[in-house]
Amino acid sequence: MTAATLTISSRNYSSWSLRGWLICRMAGIDFSTEVLSGEDTTSRAELLHLSPSFLVPRLRHGDVVVWDTLAIASYLNETFPEAGLLPKDRAERAHCHSISGEMHSGFVNLRSALPMNLKAFHPGFRLFNGAKADIERIVTIFDDCLDRYEGPFLFGKTPCLADAMYAPVCTRFRTYDVKLPPSAAAYRDTILHWPLMIEWAETAAQEPEEIEELDMEF
Known part of the structure; x- marks a missing residue:
């Protein structure tokens, strides 16, 4: 079997690393995880969320090297089509691509004002x-996805690419005590109790503190 390595940065702070890791786990690829040091300048820039298209997460699979979260998802969907990273129905697949792309390129205000920090909790955050x-x-x-596809995940009974893309947002909603309507709150809780998310969070809790600047990035 071809060896694979996923390079990530902080588990606690890096939303793009989380997305890449979730996608690899859902695809079922056998991979090891390489974590960049927070002292590296390029890693620190990624941790501060300056770009969704940074060099981490980066997947090396045999002779193939691919970075950028959506590029990794596209590669793994082609390599492991049976994993169900994308819906089988063409219209649903297009919808999934659309909202995943919207997260990839948008929501800059949310990402800058509410950086991912799994260890923190800010009740009553303004x-x-x-x-x-x-x-x-x-x-x-x-609301649209849960109504259309009947949950508990965005496109039905099992998680897909869209859930990986929005999972870090669900952690932000908890960290910053964001009040949500019932349907969105239920989805947030589904994601936070997803076994893969629990595994990631438990590992993040053991991560040393390295990025002090994030405490000032509100």
Whole structure:
């Protein structure tokens, strides 16, 4: 079997590393995880969420090297089509691509104002208007998918690419005590209790503190 390595940065702070890891686990690929040091300047830039298209997560699978979360998902979907990273129905697959792409390229206000920090909890956190607009759009996406595909995941009974893309947002909703309507709150809880998310969070809890600047990135 071809060896695979996924390079990530912080488990506690890096939303893109989480997405890449979830996608690899859902695809069923046998891989090891390489964690970059927070002292590396390029790793620190990624941890501060300056770009969704950074060099981590990066998957090396034999002679293939692919980075960028959606590129990794596309490669793994082609390599392991039976894993169900994308819906089988063409219209549903297009919908999944669309909302995944929206997360990949959008919601900048939310990402900058509410950086991922699994160890933190900020009850009563004050949201500014730009982040509120992003949250309202995400709640609309959740409600539409859950109503259309009947949950508990965005496209039905099993998780897919879209759930991996929005999973870090669900952690932000918990960290910053974001009030959600019942349907969106139920989906948030589904994601937070997803065994893969529990596994990631337990490992993140053991991670040393390295990125002090994130405490000032609100």
